[in-house]
Amino acid sequence: MAESFSDDDARATRRVWAVGPLMRAVADTLAARFNPVAVRGELSGFSRAASGHCYFSLKDDGGQVRCAMFRRAADQLDFAPRDGQLVEARGKLDVYGPRGDLQLIVESLKPGGQGTLFEQFLQLKAQLEDEGLFEAARKRPLPAQPRGIGVVTSLGAAALRDVGTALRRRAPHIPVVIYPAAVQGQQAPGELCAALRTAYARAECDVLLLVRGGGSLEDLWSFNDPTLVRTIAQAPMPVVCGVGHETDFTLADFVADLRAPTPTAAAELCAPAREQRLGELEYIHERLSSTVLGVLDQQGQRLDRLAQRLGRPSTRLHDSQQQLTRLQHRLQSGVMLAAQLQRNRLRALQTALPLARQRALDRQHTRLQRAEVALGMLDPRLVLQRGYAFLTDEGGHALTRAAQAQPGQALRATLADGELGLHVDP
Numbered sequence: 001m002a003e004s005f006s007d008d009d010a011r012a013t014r015r016v017w018a019v020g021p022l023m024r025a026v027a028d029t030l031a032a033r034f035n036p037v038a039v040r041g042e043l044s045g046f047s048r049a050a051s052g053h054c055y056f057s058l059k060d061d062g063g064q065v066r067c068a069m070f071r072r073a074a075d076q077l078d079f080a081p082r083d084g085q086l087v088e089a090r091g092k093l094d095v096y097g098p099r100g101d102l103q104l105i106v107e108s109l110k111p112g113g114q115g116t117l118f119e120q121f122l123q124l125k126a127q128l129e130d131e132g133l134f135e136a137a138r139k140r141p142l143p144a145q146p147r148g149i150g151v152v153t154s155l156g157a158a159a160l161r162d163v164g165t166a167l168r169r170r171a172p173h174i175p176v177v178i179y180p181a182a183v184q185g186q187q188a189p190g191e192l193c194a195a196l197r198t199a200y201a202r203a204e205c206d207v208l209l210l211v212r213g214g215g216s217l218e219d220l221w222s223f224n225d226p227t228l229v230r231t232i233a234q235a236p237m238p239v240v241c242g243v244g245h246e247t248d249f250t251l252a253d254f255v256a257d258l259r260a261p262t263p264t265a266a267a268e269l270c271a272p273a274r275e276q277r278l279g280e281l282e283y284i285h286e287r288l289s290s291t292v293l294g295v296l297d298q299q300g301q302r303l304d305r306l307a308q309r310l311g312r313p314s315t316r317l318h319d320s321q322q323q324l325t326r327l328q329h330r331l332q333s334g335v336m337l338a339a340q341l342q343r344n345r346l347r348a349l350q351t352a353l354p355l356a357r358q359r360a361l362d363r364q365h366t367r368l369q370r371a372e373v374a375l376g377m378l379d380p381r382l383v384l385q386r387g388y389a390f391l392t393d394e395g396g397h398a399l400t401r402a403a404q405a406q407p408g409q410a411l412r413a414t415l416a417d418g419e420l421g422l423h424v425d426p
Contacts, residue, residue, distance in 0.1 A: 148205035159263035166267035188222035211263035214245040223250035242266030
């Protein structure tokens with residue numbers, strides 16, 4: 001577990017958020033995880049602005065949360081809120097981006113609480129959420145061009161008329177299949193589940209609309225049925241839930257692939273507007289026409305340039321002659337320039353040759369002088385001048401050791417200023 005936590009942290013730190021997108025992501029997470037939410041606490045700092053909006057905080061011993069109640073909801077208050085009063089607020093958690101504050105958008109406010117039905121709603125929501133039915137990873141995108149649209153609702157419901165009107169207006173070419181079921185009462189959950197299973201089995205449409213008009217929490221309770229929620233989760237195609245008005249939430253909204261604020265909005269979300277698609281086709285047609293014409297113009301210009309380059313044979317011959325003339329002038333100029341460079345080089349060599357010859361003679365003369373000095377240092381007469389003699393026998397061979405002399409032998413000693421005859425005594 002510790003290794004997994006470390007890996008998740010490493011992956012999370014590789015993404016750097018901008019502040020605005022981070023605030024929106026936190027708000028979306030809060031909406032998916034908690035909303036709608038009921039909070040009980042003590043009123044603090046209650047104030048009503050000139051616009052009619054109310055601002056206050058709900059607090060208890062464990063903390064507090066800022067709240068905003070807009071004029072539409074504030075006008076429906078049937079009591080006068082006061083600081084210190086214990087109240088129960090129902091609404092949606094959100095993040096106020098400019099300040100990064102967590103706030104509760106209060107849609108209704110009552111003293112002390114709202115009753116057991118909403119508590120049951122919250123308990124069911126927590127139970128189904130623990131089963132993973134509300135995970136964002138389960139949500140599927142709606143098809144861009146559905147081949148068929150299924151509608152699960154009551155045949156007598158106003159929602160069906162609203163959906164039909166919207167679909168005829170936006171996408172009259174898409175077939176619509178109705179799967180009738182009661183949308184209120186004890187039999188409604190079972191009929192809704194049966195209608196959904198029929199749609200799954202027939203596979204006649206690419207997207208399903210589960211719709212109903214607005215009503216009280218009791219009127220919409222059929223869409224909080226756990227079996228219905230689990231049946232919606234098994235849908236092989238995307239499901240759009242458009243139950244009630246914009247402020248109404250049911251458990252079916254959380255399990256559906258997409259929640260629509262109203263039945264009409266659900267139809268608009270899954271059916272592309274005919275005018276929009278025709279406009280897109282017209283735009284694509286214009287782009288294709290413009291591209292084809294542009295390619296034709298480019299190729300025409302290319303042919304014109306090739307024709308200009310080809311020209312008539314006489315023009316090509318004239319151009320070639322001019323080019324040959326230019327090359328001849330360049331060749332003549334190059335030869336003259338090369339000859340001039342060689343003449344300049346020859347003059348430079350003639351000027352430099354006597355100097356180079358003299359420098360070579362001077363170097364050789366200096367070398368001879370050094371050799372003469374070195375040879376002079378090796379002259380044996382210099383040794384004789386220091387008192388030494390050079391002994392040779394009658395044959396002129398030099399004697400370097402005493403053992404070479406014989407008694408009575410005649411020898412010749414060469415001195416610095418002459419020679420002496422010698423005899424070796426026995």
